[in-house]
Amino acid sequence: MKTKKQISGWKDKILFTPGPLTTSQTVKQAMLRDLGSRDSEFIGSVKDIRHKLVELGQADTDEYTTVLMQGSGTFGLEAVVSSTVPPDGKLLVIINGAYGKRLVKIASILKIDTVTLEYPENTTPDLREIENTLKTDKDITNVSVVHCETTTGIINPIREIGEFVVKSGAKYFVDAMSSFGAVPVNLAECNIDYLVSSANKCIEGMPGFSFVLCKLNSLKETVGYARSLSFDLLSQYQGLEKNGQFRFTPPTHVLAAFRQALAELEAEGGVPGRAERYRKNYETLIAGMRQMGFREYIRPEDQGYIITSFLYPDDPNFSFEKFYESLNQKDYVIYPGKVSDANCFRIGNIGRIFEADIKALLAAIRETIAEMGVKLK
Ligand SMILES: Cc1ncc(COP(=O)(O)O)c(C=O)c1O
Incomplete structure (x- = not known):
């Protein structure tokens, strides 16, 4: 059997990042075909993908649908914000990190009336405050959370927040970019109207499109809401329903890879199977990092098994740039931190990586720390 190195002609680095992620050879190989956008095989494959994504959300296709949107994850988020908030609507954004802030930025460029509830980056949102805000501010028509x-x-507690949102009569939008496919979610039980994720996260496809799982009744109410042509979610849905085609050039190769990625997800035992592998990756990582003396930024009870932020060691010999570069030289790619009040770096557990990869990364970190002369305890 050919190794990864022989097939690609170069050695792939292992990506411990939140995306783009390490993908399987078979997913990459699925792209090696040209398919026309009006080809019946392509149209059938799009239909199948849309259907399977609804199933991954534990929902019924009578109640929910999938709208595929060209572009990265942010394009899907922008499609929802720009085309599901009514012209005179008001959006509540619940924030405890950079991606919550990005939703506010999208809304502000679109000149959408927005209110925020912002919490520290290491804290889950205050549910009582969310409940009270929704009870008192009756102008809120849409609520979003990551x-x-x-x-x-x-x-973040999306199910609990959803209970308050549905009682208030507002529409509920969840950015599940880095969790969908690996953290189980039941769309109807969480009262979700719109959920966005993208091809190259936990489903382990190629980057190139995002998808929006939409409650059909809510989507159909949005006639005339769209603020732009390409991001018009309802028109994109209507186009896909009419003849199975995208309104504009679809990422055909990326969709072919995604179909293969969905088959590989199913073979792994669906969302529970993938969750198990990622959780194992996470547990191995945490145990190894703690043993070396690293500490996490988030309390374990709030931390997911997707990506972990670690505090910089308290030693002047530590430099993130040197640490990153040395690991990179060893073919392991980690990620810089993004929090505003602490020096952190991040390590992702998602993508086509296994416990053995995590153990290899831990060994490389141990070696790098020793090379840098960093003392952790
Ligand atoms: C929660 C969340 N939202 C939005 C995004 C943005 O996605 P993209 O970079 O694909 O546009 C990301 C990317 O990692 C994310 O994790």
């Missing part, structure tokens, strides 16, 4: 705040790896 599921796994990839800034830190914290997991």
Whole structure:
């Protein structure tokens, strides 16, 4: 059997990042075909992908649908914000990290009336405050929150927030970019109207499109809400329903890879199977990092198994740039921190990586720390 090195002609680095992620050879190989956007095989594959994504959200296709959107994850978020808030609507954004802030930025460029509830990056949102805000501010028409705040790896309580949102009559939008496919979610039980994720996160496809899981009744109410042509979620849905085609050139190769990625997810035991592998990766990582003396930024009870933020060691010999570069030379790619009040770096557990890869990374970190002369305890 050919090794990874022989097939690609170069040695792939292992990506311990929140995306782009390490993907399987078979997912990459699925792209090696040209398919026309009006080809019946392509149209059938798009239909299948849309259907399977609804199933991954534990929902029924009578109640929910999938709208595929060209571009990275942010394009999907922008599609929801720009085309599901009514022209005179008001958006509440719950923030505890950079991706919550990005939603506010999108809304502000679109000149959408926005209120925020902002919490420290290492803290989950205050549910009582959210409940009270929704009870008192009757102008709020839409509420958004990030599921796994990839800034830190914290997991936000989307089910509890959804209960308050549905009682208030507002529409509920969850950015589940880095969690969908690996953290189980039941769309209907969480009262979600719109959920966004993208091809190259926990489903382990290629980057190039995002998808929006939409509650059909809510989507159909959005006639005339869209603030732009390409991000018009309802028109994109109507186009896909009419003839199975995208309105504009689809990422055909990326969709072919995604179909293969979905088959590999199913073979792994679906969302529970993938969750188990990522959780194992996480537990191995945490145990090894703690043993070396590293400390996490988030309390273990709030931390998900997607990505972890570690505090810089308290030693003047530590330099993140040198640490990163040395690991990179050893073919392991980690990620810089994103929190505003502490010096951290991040290590992701998602993508086509296994416990053996995590153990190899831990060995490389141990070696690098020794090379740098950093003392951790
Ligand atoms: C929670 C969350 N939201 C939004 C994004 C932005 O996605 P993209 O970089 O694909 O546009 C990311 C990317 O990691 C994310 O983790």
